[in-house]
Amino acid sequence: MPESPPSGILRSWWPRLLVGAVLGVLLFAAESWLLLRSGVVGMDIPVDGPYAALMAAVRPVLPGLLLRIAAVYAVAGMVLAVAGTLLARAWGRGGAWATLGQGLLLFMLLAWDRAIARPALFDDLPALRSLLAWLVDHGEPWHPRAVLAAWLVAHAAVWVARTRQWRRAGWAGAALAGVAGLLVVGKGMAGRGAPAHPLVVVIGIDAFRPDRLKSQGGSGEVAPHVERLLEEATLFTRAYTPIAQTEPAWRSLLTARWPHETGVRYSLTSDSRMQLQRTFAESFSQAGWRTVFATDCSRFHAEGPASGFETRLQPPRGAVNFLLEKLRYRALGMFADHALGAAWLPEFIDNRALAGIHDPMGYAERLASRLVDEASQGPTLFAFHATAAHFPGDPVHPFYRRFVPASEPLERRLRMHFAPVSPGAKGGWNRAGAEALYDELIAQADAQVGTLLDALRRSGRYDDALILLLSDHGESFHADRADLAGATPVHGARLSEEENRILLAVKPPKGRGTAPALVDSLVRLVDVGPTLLELSGLPSLSDVDGVSLAPLLRGEDLGPLSLYAETGFTHVLPEVFDPGHWPGAPRSFDAYRIRPDGVVEMGPAAHARILQEKDVGAFDGQRWWVDRPQADGTVLRACQGDCEGLDALALEAWFDRVQGRTAAGGWRKVAGHVDDSGHPEPSGTLRAPKQLLRMRPGQRPGPAHPQPRGG
Incomplete structure (x- = not known):
């Protein structure tokens, strides 16, 4: 049979692509209608007083945002139409119903896969509750992938038997195997042979309590990647933050000053109240280093130009970010959770605040690639703040099976839920359940950290990198108050070991060497900047409250230090x-x-x-x-x-x-x-x-x- 000319191929495919795009847009319209019906996107929300400013800020960006979302649905529909057509034609059936059936099956397989990987994507759909509960308990990622592979192999076999294209099928299989092999080898060799420019990596794990470490009384099962790093690092066992809230803690970290000197005393501090002081990132930048800050959540902590970082990778700051939580376009979590989707809709795909839509491990892989790329171009300071342990607190596979018992209600296993911090609070966790969910989220953040560290190892940059690992604050589960056992955990409400004691560890280039594995002297978050500057051979910050901990890393005595601390501002009276x-x-x-x-x-x-x-x-x-x-x-x-x-x-x-x-x-x-x-x-x-x-x-x-x- 003679092959169709290109114009004939285009004429036969355009209707199918158009139908796929239309079906995708119809799905977008249906989800939009459900969102409007539920009272979001400005519907059923008061628009007077402070809400008027909120809606005024959101309204100009909303049309463009919705158009970009609709484009994802249209493209996804076209991709399914193409795939469905090819599968249908393998059987010699190119009709519309055969194509639609194949496309629908692929859609269901994709939804099955995502429901196992990130069940919070569907956890608020009552009709799927029983099925989702079964998948959470018994589903494995390989299940839908095995079905898909078997389905594709069956279609390929039918096509080869029907058309007798044995040689072409053999060459296609060899080509696919070759491409897969090149991808694996390329990933393993990425960055190797690049010049070893100086590299400083600062990794913050939000709310990490050091008592989760084996050396500090923990089981050692919560953070295996952190534990591995500590084998080559010095752990400061008595490190404290001056304020147990992220935004003011990071400002003190960057400036080496107490919160009342930085002007940042709580989350969402007005920019006009910030004291413009030199940061250690600014010192690195002025010394010719590349300086990058990244975080997967910016609702209550966003770094601006005053941070000193030249490049800042973070979700949009402000009212738009709070609106995004209400735009539960689930198909984004199915179709756009990859590098292309992140480039097109970063405010959704790279935003941890969007439960189920955000893929934390895919995000970490993209960030790890960026880290290796930045480090290959010159001296680099790269800082990453992982926020998995904050709301919405949705653990992904396999972390939602780690510590929370399967007997707990589904909604408490898949996402944080707010319960007032007041005596006799009802409807929340018992304390054991709250800590178990926290451990799962910390384990998820630890896996993200492991992705970055493994990328450094593969690229040959791990050994010579100066890596500092920290947490900005701890977390309180109200262990001293039996009447608050069901309340939401909190940080910043009290001055205490649970909330103010933090993780702090340093891995120098070439490893710990003769430095002590543990340092028991009291140290502070404000000491981080002076330490990094001294270890990197850069001038110190002047007139600051922090000091360099380099003498302690050399096994020398530093003299006693004291901590100034203050509470933050929380929902707790x-x-x-x-x-x-x-x-x-x-x-x-x-x-x-x-x-x-x-x-x-x-x-x-x-x-x-x-x-x-x-x-x-x-x-x-x-x-x-x-x-x-x-x-x-x-x-x-x-x-x-x-x-x-x-x-x-x-x-x-x-x-x-x-x-x-x-x-x-x-x-x-x-x-x-x-x-x-x-x-x-x-x-x-x-x-x-x-x-x-x-x-x-x-x-x-x-x-x-x-x-x-x-x-």
Whole structure:
């Protein structure tokens, strides 16, 4: 039979491509209708007051975003139409119904695969609940792939037998095997032979508690890739963050300064309140290094130009990002979860905040490739912050089977759910369940870290890289409060070991060598920048609070350090942990404002009250001094730990100096108002100077000043 001319082929394929595109767009229209019906994308949402600014910021970008989503559906429909046509013709049947049937089967196989890999993509569809539960318990990724492979082999065999194209089939099989082999070899050799430019890699794992490490009392099963790195690194076993919330913690990390000096005191701090100070990333950049920061979530932590990183890879910041959560276009998680999809719709595919749509392991592979590529082009500082342990907290395969018992309800196995942090909170986890889900999410972040480290090993850059591993804060499961066992875990609400103790480890180039495996001295997150600069031979930051830990890495003595710390701003009312605490910061959308560019930030009235509500403290490894503002306008200072002797007095004096308090007990005045470096004093709320009530263990305040709990 003579082959059809190209024009004839085009005439025969265009109708099928058009039908596939139309079917894809119809699927997009159906999902859009369901979204509109459920009251998102501006429907059934108040558009007055602060919401008006939100909708005004979102509306200009929404049409273009929806058009790009619709394009994915149209292309996916065309791809299925082509695949369905080829499979149908293998049997000698090129009719529309045969093509449609084949395309529908491929669609179902793809949905089957994604339901096993990322079940949160379908967990809010009641009709699929029973099937999804079975897949979560029993499904394996190879199941749909084996069915697909068998289906394709059967079609290929039928086509060869029907057309007798034995030689052509043999050549096609050999070509496919050759391409697969080249891909495997190329992946293994990627980057090898490239010049070994200096490389510094900073990896942050959000909310990682060091007690998950085997050497710190953990099982050793949660973070195997971190454990492997620690075999060649020095672990600081008593490292602490000055504030247990990501955005202010990273600002202190970058500038080597305490939060009250950076101006970033909570998440979504207004840019105008940030003190523009030199960062260690800026020092690397000015020394001619390539500087890259990447994160898979930017809702409550986004780095801008003030970070010092020249390249910043992160989802869009602000109102649009909060809208994206409502745009549950599931087919994006089926068709676009790959490099092309990430290039076309990065705000969806590379955004961890979108449960089920975001593929964390695919994201890590793309990021690992970027890391190797950047490192091959010159001296590079590459920082990555992994946020798997935050909301929506959706573990993917195989992590959702690791630690949470199969007897738990499906919705609690597949995603975090909010339960108020209040006495007797209902509807949440028991504490064991909450920690088990946390461990699964930490294991998922650990696997992402492993992907980056393995890429460095394959490229030959691991051994000579300086790698620093950290967490920005810990996580509290309210272990000291039985009445909060069902509440959502929290960080930033109290000053404590659970929330402020962090992971910190350093692998120098060529490995640990003679450096100690464990360092038990108290160190702080603000010490990271000075350490990296010294180890890289770059000038140190001036007039900062952090110090270089290089002497400890050499086995030398550094001298005792102290930590200044403060609470952040969370959904938790402080009096839940501290009866009598001042509770005046607003916890509603009214606290925020939307800038014309869509950025969400804290408003000025809320800012003042948040600072007024903060606990602040000092810690030297043996004792805490903590100041807690009380509802009656006083500040209750309490000491916990070994509070007798000169060391306790020395820490208290240092605490006062850091806060800017005068020896007379007042607060430093700047331009007629209380400086933000201490507790601010909004007009008409507290007296100035504040009365300070000082307590040690065993002492009791008067009736108006009850003993605080926690901290």
